[in-house]
Amino acid sequence: MESDIATEMAAVRPERVVLAPGIDVARRVTGAAATVVVLLVGLLLAFIAWNGIALFRHSGVPILEVFAPVWQPDPTSGETTYGLLPFILGTLGVVSVAAALAAPLSLGLALFMAEVAPPWARRVMQPAMEVFVGIPSVVYGWLGLTVLVPFLAANGKWAGFTSGFSWFAGSLVLALMILPTVSSVAYDSFRAVPPDLRTASLALGTTRWQTIRHLLLPASGAGIVTAIVLGMMRAAGEALAVQMVIGNRPLIPRSLFQPVTTLTAQITLDMGNTVAGETWNEALWTMGLVLVTMSFAAVVLVRLLTRRAGPR
Amino acid sequence: MRTDGLRVAYGSKEVLRGIDLPIAKGKVTALVGPSGCGKTTLLRTLNRLTDLTSTCSVSGIVTIDGEDCMAMDPVLLRRRVGMVFQKPNVFPMSIRENVLYGVKARGNGKTEYAEILESSLRKAVIWDEVKDRLDESALALSGGQQQRVCIARTLATSPEVVLMDEPGASLDPRSTQLLEESILAIRGDFTVVIVTHDIPQAHRVSDFLAFLYDGRVVEFGETRQLFAEPREHATKEYLEGGLVTVPPVGNVAAAAVPVSA
Numbered sequence: 001m002e003s004d005i006a007t008e009m010a011a012v013r014p015e016r017v018v019l020a021p022g023i024d025v026a027r028r029v030t031g032a033a034a035t036v037v038v039l040l041v042g043l044l045l046a047f048i049a050w051n052g053i054a055l056f057r058h059s060g061v062p063i064l065e066v067f068a069p070v071w072q073p074d075p076t077s078g079e080t081t082y083g084l085l086p087f088i089l090g091t092l093g094v095v096s097v098a099a100a101l102a103a104p105l106s107l108g109l110a111l112f113m114a115e116v117a118p119p120w121a122r123r124v125m126q127p128a129m130e131v132f133v134g135i136p137s138v139v140y141g142w143l144g145l146t147v148l149v150p151f152l153a154a155n156g157k158w159a160g161f162t163s164g165f166s167w168f169a170g171s172l173v174l175a176l177m178i179l180p181t182v183s184s185v186a187y188d189s190f191r192a193v194p195p196d197l198r199t200a201s202l203a204l205g206t207t208r209w210q211t212i213r214h215l216l217l218p219a220s221g222a223g224i225v226t227a228i229v230l231g232m233m234r235a236a237g238e239a240l241a242v243q244m245v246i247g248n249r250p251l252i253p254r255s256l257f258q259p260v261t262t263l264t265a266q267i268t269l270d271m272g273n274t275v276a277g278e279t280w281n282e283a284l285w286t287m288g289l290v291l292v293t294m295s296f297a298a299v300v301l302v303r304l305l306t307r308r309a310g311p312r
Numbered sequence: 313m314r315t316d317g318l319r320v321a322y323g324s325k326e327v328l329r330g331i332d333l334p335i336a337k338g339k340v341t342a343l344v345g346p347s348g349c350g351k352t353t354l355l356r357t358l359n360r361l362t363d364l365t366s367t368c369s370v371s372g373i374v375t376i377d378g379e380d381c382m383a384m385d386p387v388l389l390r391r392r393v394g395m396v397f398q399k400p401n402v403f404p405m406s407i408r409e410n411v412l413y414g415v416k417a418r419g420n421g422k423t424e425y426a427e428i429l430e431s432s433l434r435k436a437v438i439w440d441e442v443k444d445r446l447d448e449s450a451l452a453l454s455g456g457q458q459q460r461v462c463i464a465r466t467l468a469t470s471p472e473v474v475l476m477d478e479p480g481a482s483l484d485p486r487s488t489q490l491l492e493e494s495i496l497a498i499r500g501d502f503t504v505v506i507v508t509h510d511i512p513q514a515h516r517v518s519d520f521l522a523f524l525y526d527g528r529v530v531e532f533g534e535t536r537q538l539f540a541e542p543r544e545h546a547t548k549e550y551l552e553g554g555l556v557t558v559p560p561v562g563n564v565a566a567a568a569v570p571v572s573a
């Protein structure tokens with residue numbers, strides 16, 4: 001494809017031929033960089049995949065065992081079961097609730113910034129959001145651990161909280177973390193709706209709210225879903241902050257108010273307890289592979305959505 | 313509608329400098345004049361889209377059926393005064409959703425959607441072209457078709473007045489012809505104010521004609537009359553050649569044409 005463009009340019013504009021050596025250098029340098037990156041990503045994926053299937057290939061654990069609800073990886077305390085279901089459901093559960101908490105707030109914030117806020121407010125809020133994005137996750141975790149968890153433990157008894165470490169605490173911390181990401185992607189997609197269309201809508205005698213509801217939200221639907229999925233991907237990949245507040249109990253999540261765990265939290269927790277080659281360690285790699293597969297699915301989803309929506 | 317002593321400025325730059333213009337009910341009024349003379353600004357003042365431009369300030373009187381437009385809720389005014397823009401600006405939705413957009417978004421409880429859809433598309437002279445593809449994206453239509461969908465979209469909300477800002481400027485001759493058919497078809501049911509650079513078109517579709525120059529109405533009158541015997545030299549020049557070599561002096565009061573506002 002690149003060479004097609006080059007031939008075309010050469011054919012249409014003969015003077016380009018003189019510049020060919022320059023183009024060639026540029027192409028070699030950028031091409032090399034691109035190749036290195038693609039190779040690295042490929043290698044990384046192959047490495048994770050290869051280690052991820054060691055559990056089945058090397059230790060002979062049946063593939064379906066992964067979907068068992070029990071995680072008992074320690075051979076010194078009885079028969080082992082490498083059921084990853086608690087982690088998969090834990091990740092999905094914690095991430096979905098985080099998205100459900102963050103989405104309305106983020107969309108509200110994005111709409112406010114895109115449609116309602118006067119320009120000066122926009123000028124203040126945009127950098128503020130960037131700072132928000134830059135706060136390291138350990139800070140969120142620390143806040144969660146020192147403020148949120150004790151608060152829930154002290155005031156949440158009526159709802160069913162015992163220790164405060166819980167699915168809910170994990171989701172709330174993640175929701176805060178992804179709020180700026182979701183907001184800014186949604187904001188961009190609102191701004192991408194041409195101003196002409198807003199004017200056309202208002203000229204039809206609609207109020208600003210009706211324009212938001214009937215034009216802006218539908219027109220940026222794909223962008224909104226993309227924003228939420230990107231936020232969920234960020235949340236699914238977060239380990240530290242979640243691990244600090246979630247309680248880390250490898251149980252099938254049943255109550256928002258009880259401890260659960262996630263793929264990432266369990267991997268970071270167990271890393272130190274295992275050695276390479278051990279079945280337990282292999283199961284951690286399998287968790288990594290599951291995580292990669294989940295974000296791959298999310299990327300594909302976003303691609304499909306953005307392609308179907310297309311440019312206006 | 314009518315305007316009296318209408319002045320509009322962007323910041324300190326005065327763009328309309330005292331416009332007195334009667335707009336006859338159920339008739340087509342064409343606004344012509346060189347680029348930058350304030351035609352678009354005048355249209356946008358009539359349905360208060362000027363409110364959306366923060367630097368824009370308006371003084372003078374604009375009325376609809378004797379009611380003061382400036383004192384009205386702009387949303388209610390725009391329900392009575394719809395607008396078709398220079399560039400076709402269909403929404404990224406199906407043809408059906410485009411046409412029914414205003415009715416549905418405003419949620420006034422009407423449910424005879426099918427009827428509104430068909431009659432609006434018919435009045436915009438595009439029904440036959442799209443009746444079998446109502447659920448396809450309006451973006452897939454040609455520019456000329458999109459513009460007529462925009463007209464249908466405006467008619468569907470049943471305004472009293474339809475403003476059109478050079479609706480044929482970016483269209484091919486065939487589309488322009490259909491557009492003119494549409495204007496002639498809705499004349500009587502709607503009051504139309506059309507800005508156009510196409511002088512023969514103004515001649516064909518309009519009942520009244522206003523020639524604007526530099527923020528003022530140089531001459532206003534019945535279209536036939538203005539073409540037959542313009543009072544101003546500049547009007548004559550513009551209507552004949554689209555150019556003004558000797559600028560008119562001062563503002564000329566609207567001719568004494570009997571029109572009901």
Ligand SMILES: Nc1ncnc2c1ncn2[C@@H]1O[C@H](COP(=O)(O)OP(=O)(O)O)[C@@H](O)[C@H]1O
Nearest residue numbers: 322327346347348349350351352353354365367
């Ligand atoms: N939003 C705006 N801000 C500042 N000046 C404007 C704006 N819109 C139009 N103008 C100026 O007002 C004058 C009249 O513009 P316009 O009403 O678009 O004229 P026309 O439609 O007759 O070409 C022009 O000089 C234009 O530059």
Ligand SMILES: [Mg+2]
Nearest residue numbers: 351352353477
């Ligand atoms: Mg204009």
